[in-house]
Amino acid sequence: MMENDDQLIKNFLLAGKQEIEDNGFSRRVIRLLPQRAQWLSDLLSMACTVACCILFYIFNGVEVLFRTINETITSQAYYQASNISSQSLYLAAAVLILVGLQRACSLKW
């Protein structure tokens, strides 16, 4: 009886078993793979970087940057030089070295 039921169900399900034609399904899957999306994202990032470099060059970015840094250092040196002690300089250097080392260690090689 049980074996008859098994055969009955097997026949019923196998009669309805269908081989499905691809009909462009695989192509759609390949088109949606994340690697392609990553490639597009990389392309977009590259395009943005190039655009930024061009704008930087057109608006004379090097000179503006240099002038700003120069002014900042000069003004800071003028107003705060008297307040900076050698101890605080050592402390700042130590912190910077520590942060730098931490960053370097966390990099994946």
Add this chain to the structure above:
Amino acid sequence: MGQINDIALVAQVVVLKNTRAFDTLVRKYQSTIRRFFLNQTLGDTELSDDLAQETFIKAYTNLASFKNLSSFSTWLYRIAYNVFYDYIRGRKETSGLETWEIDAAYQTEQRQTGEHMDIYRGLCQLKEAERTCITLFFMEDLPIDKIAVITGMPAGTVKSHLSRGKEKLATFLKQNGYDGK
């Protein structure tokens, strides 16, 4: 031979990022996976294709984690099973009854040919877990231990689902005058 071929293709995808090798795998298994979803969704072609697509994309992104402990097809079935149950969980939180369940219950056709309608009417009698076990066992001819790996259920639970599913389906078929010929 097929298994070795699959492993060679997987290696090409993982190491060389060869999408053509992955395309070969998709072409080889698309019918099996889409049929799995068609059976689970009781013939909703559009939903089945969406879920099958998600399955292959997940397989591609996680291909490096394929450790060859089971065959590639079993691994792919496992992803498909998880994709389907994630979908069900998501849907059950928002609505009570699935559209495919309503359609199958009232026999309103959803873009598939009439000759396949009966099989979905039959499968509609089963609970989701029973349907999964019954179709994998009888239609795809998978052994119980593989079904257990795919579904993550103990083999005993798979046997229980099979037994209950068989009883329900056999009763339904006999009541509807199906003699297996």
